[in-house]
Amino acid sequence: MNSTTGTAKILPVAILLSLFTIAGCNRGGASDEDDDDSGTSTSINAKVEVNVVNPRIGSLSEYRILNATSVFLLNDIVRAPIAGYINTVYVTTGQEVKPGDKLFAILTKEASVLVADTLFPSRGVITVKATQAGIIKEVDRQQGDYMQDGDQFCTIADKSSLVFMLDVPFEIHNFVVKGHPYTISLPDGETVKAQIASQIPQMDRAVQMERFILRPSASLDIPEGLIATVYIPTITGSNATILPKNAVLSDETQTDFWVMKAVHDSLAVKVPVIKGIETRDSVEIKSPAFSDNDKILVTGNYGVPDTVKIKIMKQ
Known part of the structure; x- marks a missing residue:
């Protein structure tokens, strides 16, 4: 009888110990889940680093x-004053000249026959000079060419x-x-x-x-x-609300446009907009009305949800 009674007393104690062990394990499992939740909470609370600008009011033009x-516009055509052969060419294309500079010398037809005649001390050579400053645009003749009276020798462009x-x-x-x-x-x-x-x-x-x-x-x-x-x-x-071009986002079809506006220093929300005049680097915002104190995201605004936690970087 005494042996049976002792066994009966031991069983409840073993059962109690098992229950305490199970409870301890459950508490350990709960602790692991809390750690997982903590990690998820950290990722949700991550903030996007952004830069912001204030809208400006001014004039904007589309070009x-x-x-x-x-x-x-002014080109001086230099012509031969007489018929004869070009004796000397003093200028080349692209050369700058001033009034009085020699352009070319022409030998009269008669002088080419009577070059030794002492009655012609100049030997029939006539030197043509520039009458205005400019740059030689083109030279049409070269040394030895025969020119009729009035033939074009060169063109001087007035710079x-x-x-x-x-x-x-x-x-x-x-x-x-x-x-x-x-x-x-x-x-x-x-x-x-x-x-x-x-x-x-x-x-x-x-x-x-x-x-x-x-x-x-x-x-x-x-x-x-x-x-x-x-x-x-x-x-x-005039009196237009202007934002940088990279502040305005759009869908793939370029039909819907929006900006990300910082409602306070740690949160930004999507705001649909209607564009007006657009230039290479700026966009007019016709609607809604923004004040020059509003903060609009210009970086960190692409591919984010309609509401996003942000961290405004110092500029």
Whole structure:
């Protein structure tokens, strides 16, 4: 009897110990799950580093880019004063000359026969000199050539007469205003201001272009025939809300546009916008109305959800 009673007392104790062990294991499992939740919470709380700008209020213009070609308006054609043979050529193409510089010498036909006649101390050689400053644009004859009276020897271009011929499609000719300042961009990146001096009253029938003479405000040392670009404003908006181009995002079809606006220093939200005038680096925002105190994301704004936690970087 005593042995049976002892066994009965031991069983409840073993059961209790098993229960405590199971409870301890459950607590350990709960602890592991908490650690996992903690890791997930950390990833959710990650912030995107961004840069922001404030919208600015100002004027913005949309441009048409047109070609303009450099041309010398004044060209002095030097001709032979008499018939004869070219005795000496003093100039070459591209050479700069000033008034009084020798261009060429011509030997009269008679002098070529009577070169030893002492009655002609100059031996019938006539030297032709430049009457104006400029650059030798082309030389049409060479030493030994025979020239009739009035034949062309060379052409001198007046460097101060350099202008640009601007070709303008007829549909936008009303946007080209006489006396208005325009910007000419040269192929090397240099820019120069210029004004419309006049319009040539003739239409290019093939391409339906009008020609305007664009006179640079500063002298340029460039050759004739150089093709430059001119920006003609076709639409101008005043008192416009302007953002950098990289602040405005769009869908793949370029139909919906939006910006990411910082509502406070740690959160940004998607705000749909309607664009207006657009240039190479700026966009007019017609709707909604932004103040110049708003903060709009310009970096860190691509591929983020409609609401995102942010960290604004110092600029």
